Amino acid sequence: MLEHLGEKLILHVTLGNFSFSFDILTVIMSWVVIAVLVVVALILRRGLGQDIEEKPSRTQAILESLIDLLKGQLMSSFSSDKLARELFPFVSTVFMFVLVSNWLSVIPYCESPTKDLNVTLSLALLVFVMSQLLAVRMRGGIRYLKGFLEPYPFMLPLNIVSEIAKPISHSFRLFGNTFGGAILVTVVSAKFAPVLVPAALNAFYGLFVGAIQAFVFAILTVAYINVAVES
Amino acid sequence: MEEAQNIVGQISGADIATAAKYLAAGFVMAIGSIGSAIGEGIVAAHALDGMARQPEMEGALLRTMVLGQAITESTGIYSLVVAIVLLFVV
């Protein structure tokens, strides 16, 4: 069990003279996450009544409280309402994807896709590119480039480094937490206590830390976009 | 004496590197997590102070606290990543 600790299963595929490799387990698990989210979305969608006058059903109440929670906790950090409305689906999808990914490690034979740096880095870079594009769109190209010379021109390298450090710390935080939790659970269950303790540890790292980190990831997404657009 | 010299003679450069790797990983986590732990504690304490003073601000304070802790945690995460790289990559 421990001989493959910290390693991952990689599939090498060669199509003609084009070859590529990917982490097969991670990709399958992210498909599972997507399937779970789509099923949940379908269930919630079915509960959404068409008639406004109708009394809300149970699933609709769940959907509404979910949307209220996302809006109140995540979107309220946006300084502009328009941007918040526009980015609500994106941030919510990021949050739910990371949350379900983290929670997936609780199920046996499943592992979190966020255990893989590729997944977290792709999300973080997506957020980074998005924030820069939004900053250019909201402030204009020249003012955006001028922003790197603030407050003094010699701070330019520092500003660039701090911008680049954002996606790195963003992705490594999620990756480190999930991966560290998984390693800890594996080591404890293989070396110290094979029963009961790993379950509790797994619940703690998978459910509690997973939820916190998903929230942190989403709120940092909001904060990075907001800072890039504002300053 | 002879035996000890024998053992020392058997230690190769790779063994020393492995030992240094594990040692470094342990030190990285031990020292690197101090700062972020203290920082997060300070953030939580002050947030709690604020919550006790103004319970109606709890939601905003909690959100800001989590954000601040996440940013404070960055250094700890960096050390974790360095430790992971030391353990599994180097």
Add this chain to the structure above:
Amino acid sequence: MHLEWGKVVTSLNWTFVFNLVNFAILLYVLKRLLFKPAIEYLDRRREQVATQMETARKNEEQAKKLVAERTGALQTAYKQSRHIVEAARAQAEEIIGQGKDGAKKEVEHILENARAQIDQEQAEAKHELRRSYAEIAVLGASRVLGREVNLDDHRRLLDDLLSELEEDTLRMKL
């Protein structure tokens, strides 16, 4: 195509691209499936609630106005009724006063009449008394004198006596 254990835990490979594609698909599906209809629904309901609130506010305003009108009318009616009652009371008092005056006058009239009658009767009685006194006096005198006293001869004397007597007796009697 073969599987192997990758040594490098932080290695980047095509998973990165796959995950981006996966996430884009998920974002699109969730947006179409969940967020768009849900947000549209919530917006529609918020609008409806706002319009309903507006209607309710208007209705309430109207109701308040109506209540104010009613209260004003009621107060006017109350004032009017009080006015009417006061007027009626004044009239009644006037009537009663008039009645009292009339009765008083009548009483006075009756009293006067009675007084006049009494006076007249008194005068008559005095006169009668005086005459009977005179006769008694004459009778007594004739007895004392032993002869007939001519009433006419001693009229003057008698009259003086009578008047003295009369005054005394009347004073005593009354």
